[in-house]
Amino acid sequence: MINVTIWNEFVHEKIHDAVKAVYPNGIHTALAQGIQQDGFAIETATLEEPEHGLTEEVLNRTDVLIWWGHMAHDKVSDDIVARVKQRVLDGMGLVVLHSGHFSKIFKALMGTSCDLKWREAEEQEIIWNVNPSHPIAEGIGEKIILDHEEMYGEYFDIPTPDEIVFISNFEGGEVFRSGCTFRRGRGKIFYFRPGHETHPTYFHPGVLKVIANGVKWAAPAPGEALRFGHSPQPVREFAKGSVV
Template sequence: MVKVTVWNEFLHEKQHDEVKKVYPDGIHQALAKGIAAGDIEVATATLEEPEHGLTEERLNETDVLIWWGHMAHDQVDDAIVERVQQRVLNGMGLIVLHSGHFSKIFKKLMGTGCDLKWREAGEKERLWVVNPAHPIAAGLPEYITLENEEMYGEHFDIPAPDELIFVSWFEGGEVFRSGCTFSRGQGKIFYFRPGHETYPTYYNPQVLQVIQNGIRWAAPSHASAPVRGNHQPLEPISNQS
């Protein structure tokens, strides 16, 4: 069983009627319902909960953390960001969605500005699967079409991904690296682009399939932890008595 925590600001849904109509219970609840499966157990956390819902106890019980943020990146406490980073370095998986590219935790783990082009015009997006053998692409057709989405365009200021799985084409002509994986310490990170708050993207079965696949891929491997620091020799050293 993979234990997942879906984190969401849960502010747009409270402040903007247009978003509330699409996600009346919040993006986090739509995701939680959409990705739950026999091998995936889902909990949720939001910005305005104590410690943003990401207490040490909650994070220690989380195998994969999903992050959606947009309008309140600066309101996330730096101490919580440090806590999440340490859990990723120790093996927790992290899936960053859409505008989470500008979150403190993603920028901290990437070490770059993570900026990009954008345009909100409700245009068609076609996500091409460019690495069909990857586990995150399992069960998908060669592309996913979203009739209405926000455009993200290159250049995306991230380090070169370990693996590129999806490339988006937009009706206005731009392209974007929309599915990228990274490793940091013992943890796996998956950035997945779609999911603007005014469109019903997180009800799309293929989008949910990608996120489910990402959860299974990013789940901790439970490999032996690396040993670091001062270390005694395994064999006798000839020049020491």
């Protein structure tokens, strides 16, 4: 069983009618319903909950955290960001969606500005599967077509990804590294671009399939915790240049 926590600001849906019309119960609810399947135990958390819903208890039982944020990045407590970052370093998976690229947690883990070009427009996005043997691309085919999405364009100021799984192109001619993986400590991170709040992107079966695949890929692998710091001299017997 993979324990998944979906975090969403849940701000747009309360104050913007255009967003409320698409996601009346919040983006987190649409995601929870959309990726639900055998083997996933899903809970949600939002900005206005105590400790943003990301208490130590919640994070300690979370295998993979999904993050969507946009207009309230600055409202997220630095203490909670540090808590989430440590959990990722300790092995918790992190799936960052769309405008979560500018979240405090993603920037803290990337160490760069994570800035990009953007254009809020009604234009087609083609998400090309450029790494079809990758587990995140399983069952996707050669591309996903979204008729209406916001444009993100290069340069995307992130470290060189460990792997690029998807690349998008848009009607204006821009391209974007829209599916990237990273490893930090024992944790695995997947960034996936689509998901503008005024479009029903999180009802698209291909997009939901990718996110679910990302959760499975990012789930922690079994193993001992990483050990750092002073290491005492091991007790060994030496025999003329060789270790016995």
